[in-house]
Amino acid sequence: MxxxxxxxxKGFRDxxxxxxxxxxxxxxxxxxxxxxxxxxxxxxxxxxxxxxxxGKYGDEGxxxxxxxxxxxGRDVALRYDLTVPLxxxxxxxxxxxxxxxxxxxxxxxxxxxxxxxxxxxxxQYDADIVGSASPLADADCIAAxxxxxxxxxxxxxxxxxxxxGVLNALLAAAGVQDGKVQAEVLRAIDKIEKIGIDAVRxxxxxxxxxxxxxxGVLLKLLGxxxxxxxxxxxxxxxxxxxxxxxxRTVFGALDAMGLGRRVSLDLRIARGLDYYTGxxxxxxxxxxxxxxxxxSGGRYDTLLETxxxxxxxxxGISIGVDxxxxxxxxxxxxxxxxxGPQAVVCILGDAAxxxxxxxxxxxxxxxxxxxxxxxxxARLKKQFExxxxxxxxxxxxxxxAEVAEGRVTVKDLESGQQTQVAFADLAASLxxxxxxx
Amino acid sequence: MxxxxxxxxKGFRDxxxxxxxxxxxxxxxxxxxxxxxxxxxxxxxxxxxxxxxxGKYGDEGxxxxxxxxxxxGRDVALRYDLTVPLxxxxxxxxxxxxxxxxxxxxxxxxxxxxxxxxxxxxxQYDADIVGSASPLADADCIAAxxxxxxxxxxxxxxxxxxxxGVLNALLAAAGVQDGKVQAEVLRAIDKIEKIGIDAVRxxxxxxxxxxxxxxGVLLKLLGxxxxxxxxxxxxxxxxxxxxxxxxRTVFGALDAMGLGRRVSLDLRIARGLDYYTGxxxxxxxxxxxxxxxxxSGGRYDTLLETxxxxxxxxxGISIGVDxxxxxxxxxxxxxxxxxGPQAVVCILGDAAxxxxxxxxxxxxxxxxxxxxxxxxxARLKKQFExxxxxxxxxxxxxxxAEVAEGRVTVKDLESGQQTQVAFADLAASLxxxxxxx
Numbered sequence: 116m117x118x119x120x121x122x123x124x125k126g127f128r129d130x131x132x133x134x135x136x137x138x139x140x141x142x143x144x145x146x147x148x149x150x151x152x153x154x155x156x157x158x159x160x161x162x163x164x165x166x167x168x169x170g171k172y173g174d175e176g177x178x179x180x181x182x183x184x185x186x187x188g189r190d191v192a193l194r195y196d197l198t199v200p201l202x203x204x205x206x207x208x209x210x211x212x213x214x215x216x217x218x219x220x221x222x223x224x225x226x227x228x229x230x231x232x233x234x235x236x237x238x239q240y241d242a243d244i245v246g247s248a249s250p251l252a253d254a255d256c257i258a259a260x261x262x263x264x265x266x267x268x269x270x271x272x273x274x275x276x277x278x279x280g281v282l283n284a285l286l287a288a289a290g291v292q293d294g295k296v297q298a299e300v301l302r303a304i305d306k307i308e309k310i311g312i313d314a315v316r317x318x319x320x321x322x323x324x325x326x327x328x329x330x331g332v333l334l335k336l337l338g339x340x341x342x343x344x345x346x347x348x349x350x351x352x353x354x355x356x357x358x359x360x361x362x363r364t365v366f367g368a369l370d371a372m373g374l375g376r377r378v379s380l381d382l383r384i385a386r387g388l389d390y391y392t393g394x395x396x397x398x399x400x401x402x403x404x405x406x407x408x409x410x411s412g413g414r415y416d417t418l419l420e421t422x423x424x425x426x427x428x429x430x431g432i433s434i435g436v437d438x439x440x441x442x443x444x445x446x447x448x449x450x451x452x453x454x455g456p457q458a459v460v461c462i463l464g465d466a467a468x469x470x471x472x473x474x475x476x477x478x479x480x481x482x483x484x485x486x487x488x489x490x491x492x493a494r495l496k497k498q499f500e501x502x503x504x505x506x507x508x509x510x511x512x513x514x515x516a517e518v519a520e521g522r523v524t525v526k527d528l529e530s531g532q533q534t535q536v537a538f539a540d541l542a543a544s545l546x547x548x549x550x551x552x
Numbered sequence: 553m554x555x556x557x558x559x560x561x562k563g564f565r566d567x568x569x570x571x572x573x574x575x576x577x578x579x580x581x582x583x584x585x586x587x588x589x590x591x592x593x594x595x596x597x598x599x600x601x602x603x604x605x606x607g608k609y610g611d612e613g614x615x616x617x618x619x620x621x622x623x624x625g626r627d628v629a630l631r632y633d634l635t636v637p638l639x640x641x642x643x644x645x646x647x648x649x650x651x652x653x654x655x656x657x658x659x660x661x662x663x664x665x666x667x668x669x670x671x672x673x674x675x676q677y678d679a680d681i682v683g684s685a686s687p688l689a690d691a692d693c694i695a696a697x698x699x700x701x702x703x704x705x706x707x708x709x710x711x712x713x714x715x716x717g718v719l720n721a722l723l724a725a726a727g728v729q730d731g732k733v734q735a736e737v738l739r740a741i742d743k744i745e746k747i748g749i750d751a752v753r754x755x756x757x758x759x760x761x762x763x764x765x766x767x768g769v770l771l772k773l774l775g776x777x778x779x780x781x782x783x784x785x786x787x788x789x790x791x792x793x794x795x796x797x798x799x800r801t802v803f804g805a806l807d808a809m810g811l812g813r814r815v816s817l818d819l820r821i822a823r824g825l826d827y828y829t830g831x832x833x834x835x836x837x838x839x840x841x842x843x844x845x846x847x848s849g850g851r852y853d854t855l856l857e858t859x860x861x862x863x864x865x866x867x868g869i870s871i872g873v874d875x876x877x878x879x880x881x882x883x884x885x886x887x888x889x890x891x892g893p894q895a896v897v898c899i900l901g902d903a904a905x906x907x908x909x910x911x912x913x914x915x916x917x918x919x920x921x922x923x924x925x926x927x928x929x930a931r932l933k934k935q936f937e938x939x940x941x942x943x944x945x946x947x948x949x950x951x952x953a954e955v956a957e958g959r960v961t962v963k964d965l966e967s968g969q970q971t972q973v974a975f976a977d978l979a980a981s982l983x984x985x986x987x988x989x
Contacts, residue, residue: 118860155569183620371909423555472808
């Protein structure tokens, strides 16, 4: 038999216990936030008929689908996000009560070129509201996301909120109606932070039919975008009254919820996905802007039509779990979780075997993380080494004498202290010592 | 644009909120049990190089792999279980501390013929110990699984434990050494419950080289298997001393842990997967035996050799999450979880808007599940209907009068009672009412 080299596909990752325990804590914190906002869980398969996913992500996105023929010759694909499967669910189960507020976490796959921080398999954690055109729905998705990030201890972040309708109106006002030119304009505008506003103005001026004057108007309009007065100025209101009114309520609701300092207006946000129709948002970590958006989303009011059902207004937000976790690690504030036992029971002598096993079982039932040494016949020194290797807080020693007297020798591996504790008091004693740190 | 019919692949499922909330509670309960036993979390990708998975599951199993070429032409496959990826991880990261006790939950894919209770995508929840040949490791995997089932409120179940080495010795003692005949014998033995022992004896007697006499011996040996004295009788001890001694310690440890009544000896268990080498176990729900095993596993001491590393002894247990959940639903004891808000804030009049949004936010921060109506301008009747449709326990009414007086009208939608509560006391008041049921 030829040995197979153990290896991973590029762009895919293993998460070993220390990291995975933290990731799970992070997911738990997001769950708490999303449930507090009235969202309920949904789960959908990883594999869908390919035609369910096609035509949703733009040409560039579609190329990244993991698409293949299954064993029955069906044209299938791995999910690319959690939004399109949600739309499929809503179109398929027509009697779901609406508004339908659902959260979902899961793995998605995109055959991207792997790069620093860019993976082919990663997790998203989404909250969406289906069946409400109200701007309060947009605000509540954003609020849920903000509560999730706050629940992870984050303070220095901002959700930048834009609107595709308003952006289109601004582009039209600058004479840019053609989709291709729009895309070029947006790409140029995206570079303002990188290459400076003058260089961007030059690029824009060189584009047909923008020209120098319209480039100035456009940059002026977009430049005002982070000024809150933008939403109350008559000039912009007239460009796209519905969009501006919608944004005004979104910001008003977030303000009233005490989240005003977490959000800002940024009309330059376009987002690549084809299905967005209204608000769009991205989230920047102020201390790590280079990682890109860790939480994004927007309104998609027409996506369901592709499944032959009447349009149903939808809005959602999606946390990039893996990107966010990597950022938290870099910031030194990633959550941590349990990766092993708090107590290891060391057993000396055959007579102590049964009592030791019972002790392990009792500690577990009392809510402690406990295990026995795997080789109760080994020398005590080896057994203590095992407890230390398992990074347990306590080694509990049980020999014939201890069993006869109904007590156990507790060695605190942090302090080195040894004490004798009666069986009946053991769990409470350990829990008390742990809570004291 | 031609509409695409929203539909699922056969053998794949959506889990809508009520069911998914219960599934998540179930996963949480298993996590608590596995962590209490000192296991730590691992996560591996859904997609592996195909050669990592090949040669592990037997010919029949291998045909069920979702295997395809990725966009870069690589031969890849979706994982079939969580055991082989664990073996790959251990072979790849050679410096993992050992014994390595890991738990992992995740989706696996098998292109089975879909049938009642048989799916192409389903979840497993595994606990394994890598690097210990001790029978205490087998016992602890079983103990972890038993604690998980107990944590889900199950009482009437039994983990049936067998041993491949002992079974092979019994077959050899009956003259059955050929692999093909062994498989036929095991298939026949599997039918004892269905067709009766006499019919099985006839089948066995007709097999070359078993014959009538050896069929009797074999059935006698296997028939004794659920008799605890089997492990202490000299006759069987001599057939396979190592295996019998191993089993003896497994049962001894489980007995000492107070779990003796959860387990029984059943040497007829063979399990299909190629990689098992020692103990093997399956779990029957006594009130639903027809669903098959809900928790299975065993020892696989040679699997790692296929990756060109020295043999490392391993043992594990795997809970069939979806099969178990379906069984709990059938038994009427499936866990349930939150699927919506506890409180819906109804808002009458523009002046109450900001106060209403703040109330929602405050309730969430106090740990309650809360949301506002999406249309604060709607008539009160419609707003109350919304709260009822969301199955909230409370509708909180906020109009101009309430805002002026700093209080809110709380309508308990269960009892119909209405009370007035000051803003400052609201969260505590609701929490108290909820805790009273």
